[in-house]
Amino acid sequence: MSTPILAVREVVRTFGGLRAVDGASFDVEQGSITALIGPNGAGKSTLFNVVSGFLSAEGGSVQFEGRRIDRAPSHRIARRGLVRTFQVPRTLTRLSVLDNVLLAASGHPGERLSGLLLRPARARAYERKTRHRAHELLELVRLDKHAQDYAGVLSGGQRKLLDFARVLMTEPRLVLLDEPMAGVNPVLGRQLLEHVLQLRAEGGMTFLFVEHDLAVVMEASDRVIVMNEGRVIASGTPTDVRSDERVVDAYLGVVPPT
Amino acid sequence: MSTIASFGFWSFVGIVAGIYTLFALGVQVQFGFAGLLNFGHVAFMGIGAYTMAILVVKEDMNMWAAAGCGVLLAMLGGVLLGLPTLRLRADYFAITTIAFSEILRYVATNEDRLTGGSQGTINLAGIGKTAQYDDQWRSFLGSVESGLHVGGDVAMLIVVWTVALLAVVAVWLMMKTPWGRVLKSIREDEDAAASLGKNVFAYKLQALVVGAALGAIAGLFYAWQFSYFSPDDFAPLLTFFAWMIVILGGLGKAWTVPVGAIVFGVIFAGTRFFDFPPFSLLDSTERAYLRLIVIGLVIIGLMLFRPQGIFGSRREMVLE
Numbered sequence: 001m002s003t004p005i006l007a008v009r010e011v012v013r014t015f016g017g018l019r020a021v022d023g024a025s026f027d028v029e030q031g032s033i034t035a036l037i038g039p040n041g042a043g044k045s046t047l048f049n050v051v052s053g054f055l056s057a058e059g060g061s062v063q064f065e066g067r068r069i070d071r072a073p074s075h076r077i078a079r080r081g082l083v084r085t086f087q088v089p090r091t092l093t094r095l096s097v098l099d100n101v102l103l104a105a106s107g108h109p110g111e112r113l114s115g116l117l118l119r120p121a122r123a124r125a126y127e128r129k130t131r132h133r134a135h136e137l138l139e140l141v142r143l144d145k146h147a148q149d150y151a152g153v154l155s156g157g158q159r160k161l162l163d164f165a166r167v168l169m170t171e172p173r174l175v176l177l178d179e180p181m182a183g184v185n186p187v188l189g190r191q192l193l194e195h196v197l198q199l200r201a202e203g204g205m206t207f208l209f210v211e212h213d214l215a216v217v218m219e220a221s222d223r224v225i226v227m228n229e230g231r232v233i234a235s236g237t238p239t240d241v242r243s244d245e246r247v248v249d250a251y252l253g254v255v256p257p258t
Numbered sequence: 259m260s261t262i263a264s265f266g267f268w269s270f271v272g273i274v275a276g277i278y279t280l281f282a283l284g285v286q287v288q289f290g291f292a293g294l295l296n297f298g299h300v301a302f303m304g305i306g307a308y309t310m311a312i313l314v315v316k317e318d319m320n321m322w323a324a325a326g327c328g329v330l331l332a333m334l335g336g337v338l339l340g341l342p343t344l345r346l347r348a349d350y351f352a353i354t355t356i357a358f359s360e361i362l363r364y365v366a367t368n369e370d371r372l373t374g375g376s377q378g379t380i381n382l383a384g385i386g387k388t389a390q391y392d393d394q395w396r397s398f399l400g401s402v403e404s405g406l407h408v409g410g411d412v413a414m415l416i417v418v419w420t421v422a423l424l425a426v427v428a429v430w431l432m433m434k435t436p437w438g439r440v441l442k443s444i445r446e447d448e449d450a451a452a453s454l455g456k457n458v459f460a461y462k463l464q465a466l467v468v469g470a471a472l473g474a475i476a477g478l479f480y481a482w483q484f485s486y487f488s489p490d491d492f493a494p495l496l497t498f499f500a501w502m503i504v505i506l507g508g509l510g511k512a513w514t515v516p517v518g519a520i521v522f523g524v525i526f527a528g529t530r531f532f533d534f535p536p537f538s539l540l541d542s543t544e545r546a547y548l549r550l551i552v553i554g555l556v557i558i559g560l561m562l563f564r565p566q567g568i569f570g571s572r573r574e575m576v577l578e
Contacts, residue, residue: 054449070549078455092443094510102436103443104454110436111456113464115527127436152577170454 005030005065005174005206006051006082011042013050013061020046022230023060024188028223029176033200033207035217035238038227039250041230042208045087046228052084053077064174077105083167084176087210089159093152095145100151100162101134102127104169123242130169137165140195142188157184164192168199181216193220218242267527269411273483276418279516281476281496282503283425284469290509291433292465293445295352298339298359299473299500304492306474307481308366309375314391315382321394325478332474336467340529344462356494366489378488379481395482418479422516425472430512432468441465442510462539502553506560508570511550517569525553 004027013021027181028034036044049055051062053074055111062070064082078084092100108130109115110123138144141161146154154162160180177196181189193216199205210215217224217238224241226234228250234241241247281303288294309328313319319327343354374389380385383389386405402413432438440461443451448458481487499522507518529549530542537545566572 052453054452073457074449074452075455075457078453083455084453086450086453090447090453092446092450094446094574095439095442099439103439103451104458105436106455108436111440112436116432116435116437123436150573150577166454193558 002030003066004028007063008047008051008060009062010060011047011050011057011062011070013046013055013057019230021050021057024227024230024232025060026225026232026235028206028208031200031204031206032222032223033196034059034223034225035221036208036210036225036227037212037214037217038233041228041229042250043230047243048084048176048210052082052176078170078172081171081173082121082176083170083172083174085160085163085178087178087182089156089163091151091154091159091162093150095151096148097135097138097151097154097162098131098147101137101165101169102130104166105130105133106170134165136168140168141165142191157188160184161188161192162168164195172205174206174208175244177207177211179210179212181211183212189216196220218241231252266411269415271523271527272520273418274414274527275516275519276415276422277476277479277483278499278503278519278523279422280425280472280479282500282507283422283429283512283515284456284472284518285497285500285504286509286512286515287429287441287472288400288465290504290511291438291445292441292462293348293448293460294344294465294469295348296355296466296469297352297494297497297501298355298357299469300494300496301339301355301359301362301491302332302335302470302473303477303480303496304359304362304366304489305335305470306477307475307487307503308379309384309474311379311389311391311481311487312372314394315379315389321346321391324391328478329474332470332477333467336346336470337463340463340466344459344466344522359492359494359497363489363492366492376488376490378491379486390485392482392485414483418483421475421479425475426512426516429472433512445510456518502557505557505567508567509541510571510574511569514567514569518567520566522553525549525556525557 006028009025010023011021012019012023020220024047025045038044046055050057053069053072057070061068062174064080069077069080069082092103109119109126115123135144137148138147143158143165151162160183164180180192182194187237196207197220200207221238224236224238226241226247233246233250234244269313284302285296285299288296304334306328309331310321310324312328314321339355339358343351346354365374369375370381379391380388399410399413399417403410406413406416409578440451440456443456444458444461503518503522504515506521507514526549529552530545537548560567566574
């Protein structure tokens with residue numbers, strides 16, 4: 001087996017007395033679609049925040065493509081190709097839908113003052129290319145008709161799709177999706193799922209997602225990681241995990257026998 | 259001829275509005291575009307004006323070079339202010355900025371040997387000598403006058419507004435670039451911007467520094483217009499004038515700034531013509547305080563009926 005694209009080792013993160021993530025370890029394999037599940041309060045979102053650099057880890061390490069990222073700031077992690085979405089989409093409401101996507105372009109020379117002033121033609125050319133790609137992505141998530149509207153007019157489900165398009169614009173290698181299906185109507189959700197499968201098949205993109213809809217998890221993922229009380233309690237194929245006693249206990253809220 | 263019909267008076271109002279345009283444009287870049295609550299903006303104006311005056315008087319430097327140094331030093335001041343504070347939450351940042359401007363003002367008041375102290379720039383060359391920093395400016399303005407066949411006030415008006423409008427156009431163009439897009443995204447949601455790989459801190463620092471440069475340019479014109487200034491000219495109230503202008507005109511657009519500055523300037527100057535009852539019951543100094551009351555009422559009225567400002571976008575205000 002090749003080295004994992006993401007290796008989380010003994011990560012600890014507390015909030016006061018609460019050990020939200022309490023020594024969690026797992027791997028995400030290159031090119032996989034991995035689901036992260038667990039009951040509410042299991043530490044999934046905190047773990048996402050630690051991996052993406054929005055919270056610092058108090059212990060343990062996170063490696064992305066073999067390099068430590070647990071001390072790196074969030075924007076640098078994103079630039080390396082590990083990009084996340086948020087549970088509640090972080091839509092930039094007073095920017096146009098198109099601008100939301102354009103913003104996500106990585107390495108844009110026009111985003112640097114030096115690039116703008118010294119090589120304006122290059123910045124313009126890059127912007128044209130970016131615009132073309134942004135329109136493609138908006139078509140992909142069926143938001144092309146709204147391109148010029150303020151993103152604030154979009155519905156909750158559409159915002160999730162916009163977030164998704166934005167993440168793809170960054171050309172990520174590992175995408176962290178925080179409850180991508182929540183609040184999205186089933187038809188759109190189905191489309192989103194198909195995009196994920198297609199992107200993995202075509203571009204070799206890796207996905208790690210938090211999801212409460214177990215039917216989606218069982219259908220879409222190749223591997224499932226189960227968290228409870230800040231720790232990883234099981235991982236494996238969807239079938240393995242479903243029959244795991246500890247997982248059943250965690251979901252039923254029964255204290256596992258020690 | 260009464261003051262209200264006097265051309266000289268209104269051209270003075272116009273000159274001050276032009277200076278305020280440059281000054282408030284800095285706040286527009288920092289707050290209107292990047293979302294930074296800078297309540298210490300007047301510090302940059304002071305750094306620009308004082309650096310120029312000190313270098314001209316004490317170092318005998320060419321005034322234009324000294325002016326350039328003033329702008330550069332204000333930008334450096336922006337970096338020094340931003341480095342330790344920009345990672346703070348917005349409200350704490352606001353508090354530290356106002357402290358920054360007050361600290362500089364107190365230093366300028368007490369370091370007489372460097373700044374002339376509370377006596378102002380007239381004291382720059384030492385006690386008993388009258389210091390002037392604007393001889394070169396006077397001769398420049400004189401050549402504009404003779405070149406365009408206009409009076410001194412008009413020449414100043416033309417120069418100030420040429421620079422102010424060039425700055426407005428430059429900011430407007432900057433905001434249409436991908437760089438401006440990143441600034442606006444930070445104003446909207448800096449976590450979202452960071453999640454897409456944008457170095458939020460670096461962009462905030464750049465916005466602060468660009469705003470500082472504009473503030474310093476305004477400070478230079480302030481110094482040239484009045485030929486004399488003292489630390490008290492750079493009290494926090496001036497920062498809030500810039501905020502009022504930006505709010506009056508409308509947030510998030512470059513061209514609303516000159517409009518706000520003109521409206522502000524007219525209200526500010528106009529209150530002195532309130533010499534009819536009941537205002538005639540007040541003496542002229544009391545009436546001078548009326549202008550702040552009037553501007554306060556205008557802003558309250560705007561917040562009630564047009565929270566987006568005179569030309570701001572209502573739609574942008576209601577989006578969540």
